[in-house]
Amino acid sequence: MKHLFLALTSVLFLHIAYANDAAPLADDPVTEQRLITISEEMRCLVCQNESLAGSRSDLANDLRREIRTLIKEGKSDEQIRSFMVDRYGDFVLYRPPVKPITWLLWIGPFVILVIGIAFLFSYLRRRNTLASTKTLSPEDNQKIDALLNTLGKNDRNDSNV
Known part of the structure; x- marks a missing residue:
């Protein structure tokens, strides 16, 4: 049992030792920051209630790749937004005009x-207005009083026991 435990822990430590840091999505951190800023203002067309920056759908990945390409081409943020609106409509924006x-x-x-x-x-x-207010007849009132008196007597008898 000890040998099995040692083998498993050594495999785990070797795996951790060879683990790499996550590769940056863009070579340039400024480009990546612009991508995040722009994509947070846009809606994922598949998820619809999630920003393009937060979505992990295939379409969102493609749209982020497209935005990254437009940034590298030197397009301004407004040009990129208008490109996306021309292509997908005003619904792609979280705050459509x-x-x-x-x-x-x-x-x-x-x-x-x-x-x-x-x-x-x-x-x-x-x-x-449909709920009717029904008034009780004198006979109904007498029956109710009799029932209440009977119940009152029963309660007093139960408490004496």
Whole structure:
């Protein structure tokens, strides 16, 4: 058992000794920083709720590679953004510009919220008007009083035991 433990720990230490540091994604750290800054402002088209910088999908890797190529070609950040918007539409941006074609993206959630609140109030009002308030007859009141008196007597008898 000791020999097995020694063999496993030596293999583990050898593996750790040969482990390499992660290779940088770009040769130039400035290029990599620009890539991260630009890709954090863009949405992954596959994940849709994750930034391009944080996504690990194949499409996100391809788009980051494309952005890295554009940076190396000397394109400005704005030129890269406009290239991505021309190719994939305003949806690729986390903060698309407010224009008639993107009004639904900007106003849609608020419209859905207002419709939901209006539906809720309408439902609650309708439910309250449909709920009937029934008044009890004198006979029903007498029956209830009799039942309560009977229950009260039973409770007193139980507490005496």
